[in-house]
Amino acid sequence: MDGGNSSKRTIEALPEGESSAMRLNVSIEVKILDCPICFEPLRPPIFQCSVGHCICSSCHDKQLDKKCHLCSDRTSFKRCFAMEHVVQSVISPCSNAKYGCTEKVTYYQKEEHESACQTAPCFCPESGCGFAGSTKVLLDHLTAQHKCPLTALPDSYTASLRLQPGLNALRCTETSYFFLFSMASEPFGHAISVVCVQPTVTEPNFTCNMKYDCTMTSYCESTSCDIRSSSLSDGLPTGYDLILPKGKISDDQKGIVLTANIRRPLSFSRPCLRGKAPAPAITQRPCFVFDIEDDDEPESFRRYRL
Numbered sequence: 001m002d003g004g005n006s007s008k009r010t011i012e013a014l015p016e017g018e019s020s021a022m023r024l025n026v027s028i029e030v031k032i033l034d035c036p037i038c039f040e041p042l043r044p045p046i047f048q049c050s051v052g053h054c055i056c057s058s059c060h061d062k063q064l065d066k067k068c069h070l071c072s073d074r075t076s077f078k079r080c081f082a083m084e085h086v087v088q089s090v091i092s093p094c095s096n097a098k099y100g101c102t103e104k105v106t107y108y109q110k111e112e113h114e115s116a117c118q119t120a121p122c123f124c125p126e127s128g129c130g131f132a133g134s135t136k137v138l139l140d141h142l143t144a145q146h147k148c149p150l151t152a153l154p155d156s157y158t159a160s161l162r163l164q165p166g167l168n169a170l171r172c173t174e175t176s177y178f179f180l181f182s183m184a185s186e187p188f189g190h191a192i193s194v195v196c197v198q199p200t201v202t203e204p205n206f207t208c209n210m211k212y213d214c215t216m217t218s219y220c221e222s223t224s225c226d227i228r229s230s231s232l233s234d235g236l237p238t239g240y241d242l243i244l245p246k247g248k249i250s251d252d253q254k255g256i257v258l259t260a261n262i263r264r265p266l267s268f269s270r271p272c273l274r275g276k277a278p279a280p281a282i283t284q285r286p287c288f289v290f291d292i293e294d295d296d297e298p299e300s301f302r303r304y305r306l
């Protein structure tokens, strides 16, 4: 019998096996499912010595002396199909089930799934609020509980936002992330930052061009920044992406009107943003580079020296 095919059949049978008639709920010591040498979860192919000690494929490849490190016997290792069936049939719910993940995975796939699970929780950044939930649930929470203004990101990926002090959400058609603009009133003016709220934090997935254009004061300001990604487990990221100096903006108490254009950066967008490499022909968008000429600038201005 071909062990590989047999293993495959077992995996494919798992969904049907979820019926109570087919499966048995058991409690099992986790260390039984771990390789006794490297302590990583056992996954096919699994090998055993002549006594029956099971080890993982990686540790098996390192047993050049053909000696079992557990019983010290010289031995020839063989595939242990029985143990492979066991590890393939031990499934458990994702740890984020309480946040809505319905995935059930084998023990050896659990860590891999959970590190990329799109239902992992994101956290409410409002001080004193410990709410956590999937991005969709957190967005509902922010708008319902904290009256956070919500704008939908149009297909053009350019949104006109009327920012209020505090948090402002920008919803996308994808539900695995959303953008959160924060506007703080500082002594020197309005300080604006943007973060992409998503459960698995990776390199910045997006860039944002922000533009403020006030016809009342003829003041215009714009910036381009990488959008940081965060589950907000440590609160909002520090630093600002755009400063609108006091006295140069029309503050009619109805909010600050800002145009935000969100883009997925190309892999070479970082040097382009810093003006260190020629912009590739396919990037037609302008790269804004500006400096603020004020020796007494507040510390938070510095982030934006590109």
Ligand SMILES: [Zn+2]
Pocket: 035, 036, 037, 038, 039, 040, 055, 056, 057, 058, 059, 060
């Ligand atoms: Zn191992």
Ligand SMILES: [Zn+2]
Pocket: 049, 050, 051, 052, 053, 068, 069, 070, 071, 072, 073
């Ligand atoms: Zn052994």
Ligand SMILES: [Zn+2]
Pocket: 094, 095, 096, 097, 101, 102, 103, 113, 114, 117, 118, 119, 120
């Ligand atoms: Zn999950």
Ligand SMILES: [Zn+2]
Pocket: 124, 125, 126, 129, 130, 131, 141, 145, 146
């Ligand atoms: Zn909250």
